[in-house]
Amino acid sequence: MLILGYQHFFCDLEEKLKALDKFQNLITFISQYVDFTGNDLKSIYDKVEIIQLKKNRIFIDEGEIAEKLAFTNKGYLRVYYNFDGEEITRDITPLHTFATALPSFVSQKPSFEVISAITDCELLIIHRNDLEFLYSNYPKWERLGRRIIEEMFVESQRRIYSFITETAETRYKKLLKQYPDMIRDVPLKYIADFLGIKLQSLSRLRKTIEW
Amino acid sequence: MLILGYQHFFCDLEEKLKALDKFQNLITFISQYVDFTGNDLKSIYDKVEIIQLKKNRIFIDEGEIAEKLAFTNKGYLRVYYNFDGEEITRDITPLHTFATALPSFVSQKPSFEVISAITDCELLIIHRNDLEFLYSNYPKWERLGRRIIEEMFVESQRRIYSFITETAETRYKKLLKQYPDMIRDVPLKYIADFLGIKLQSLSRLRKTIEW
DNA sequence: AAGTTTATTTAACAATTGTTAAATGGTTAT
DNA sequence: ATAACCATTTAACAATTGTTAAATAAACTT
Structure with missing residues (x-):
């Protein structure tokens, strides 16, 4: 019994270490924006789910209310919508960035956008409720959210320049x-x-x- | 002396009331995003400067570090940059929205973008330091900042769809x-x-x- | 391996947008 | 009022991109 307990503890620890390893890209990413200590980061470890999404599988579907935010650990996602019977891809997410159907995520209305996997993906998922909890209880997380979306906005504007010029x-x-x-x-x-x-x-x- | 004092008080009050009136559009705008009480709003009244910017005058110049955020109370601003000796306008700000040279504003590096007045403008200005102060000391303001930039990002993505489709x-x-x-x-x-x-x-x- | 599906290329022609240059119309300054 | 300047239009031609349809190449199934 004792040994089993020990065994369990060991496996648990190992799993946690493995998970931490998978958080490396995420940690690197957010460290660009806000200075986080190990303690700050703890507040998120429990809330992040790691999933594997096979090629062509859908992460957020049309009509669904977006409740998940993904960080792309591996693979490429695309954001598209159905237009005249055709799929129009608006975005391909580079590695190690965040993606969700933002209009739906922020308004909590059904999404017109679909997000699906171009290649096999490993995603770190955080749920909207958990994110809202972090935002409301840790000013640093709210700050992080603002900084990241500011950067995304700047990048989006750069893309508009590229369409114009x-x-x-x-x-x-x-x-x-x-x-x-x-x-x-x-x-x-x-x-x-x-x-x-x-x-x-x-x-x-x-x-x-x-x- | 007493009378002069009274006079001064009176003028001051009147001016404040007039200013409050000018905040109406701003208040309406931010109320879409966060529930603010009169008290919450007080934290900003002192920090907002009202300026008149004549047609064709520059609000933020190339090479300058953007320190100001503008809310367009009246008139249209445009955001452009100099490309090959030509001015390329990336954005025309609709009435009653925020505008700044965001890449410079967030990075505090010299701006490649210029912001100038298309028509005579009335702008409500808030300085970056004051905004940072609000962000750091009032979670509600940080939240407001995040919500507004989220909306701006969504709008920007809409525009990218329009270029694509x-x-x-x-x-x-x-x-x-x-x-x-x-x-x-x-x-x-x-x-x-x-x-x-x-x-x-x-x-x-x-x-x-x-x- | 053969057959099926999906991805990419090719080509001819149409439509849209760019380029250059000039004309017209409107505003502003003297 | 006239001149000077800026805004908008027009036109002919060039370049880019779209459309349709088919061929080829590559990847996936059985």
């Missing part, structure tokens, strides 16, 4: 440069959507590029 | 519908930039539109 070719080249792995792992139809052009146009453009 | 004509029509006043007060060259097309293309498009 750059040709599709330039946008593609810059994407290649910024996320070389993405092209390897993400089908071109999603890349094309992301760039705001048709798949065939992207294909033509790839052929004529001079390096 | 809509033609310039559709974008123009929707802009007209959403902000009918804007077209009256804002030169078309800025509208064209905002839509991501050239002035001449916008002009051609306006001619051929069927209503």
